[in-house]
């Protein structure tokens with residue numbers, strides 16, 4: 001079971017590496033890692049388990065965050081009933097995106113960053129994402145708004161990028177008038 005102590009933090013060089021592509025068929029180790037990463041997100045979104053195991057409620061976790069430099073991230077965006085998006089995205093690539101950007105009104109945080117870094121994190125509001133699932137099946141999906149933000153945050157981790165790399169240093173809350181602010 002992945003716990004917060006298993007998640008590496010800012011300063012660990014693995015977070016700044018470009019992760020290795022995953023080869024198929026998945027090794028038993030990679031399959032177990034994917035299951036453990038998704039289980040972490042599910043556990044962390046369960047109030048009782050989150051309290052019991054001191055977990056921060058997470059919507060995404062990338063393999064580099066548990067010190068495994070592989071192109072694999074688990075994403076679990078909860079919905080009112082069913083999750084809005086739930087999958088392990090392997091070897092993901094954003095193949096096209098909107099010119100228009102969006103940013104979360106609250107800014108972003110990260111399971112690997114134990115400090116607040118205020119500011120808008122501008123990202124394309126809409127993306128077309130190609131990735132492989134656990135069986136190696138290729139998917140091409142379009143995402144927008146919050147699910148698109150989450151997937152971009154996780155794909156950044158696979159490329160050694162952290163959310164605050166995108167914050168405007170001169171004016172952290174600079175917002176071009178065509179940027180969507182997601183409440």
Ligand SMILES: CC(C)(C)[C@H](NC(=O)Nc1cc(F)cc(F)c1)C(=O)N(CC(=O)NO)CC1CCCC1
Pocket residue numbers: 045056057058059060061062065078108109110111112149150153154157
């Ligand atoms: C850093 C943290 C605050 C833990 C953030 N959680 C989060 O946004 N919580 C949340 C939101 C919901 F809508 C429903 C829910 F159940 C929990 C998160 O998991 N991440 C993922 C991460 O750090 N991945 O590496 C940071 C988010 C910032 C923008 C996208 C992901």
Ligand SMILES: [Zn+2]
Pocket residue numbers: 109110111112153157
């Ligand atoms: Zn993160």
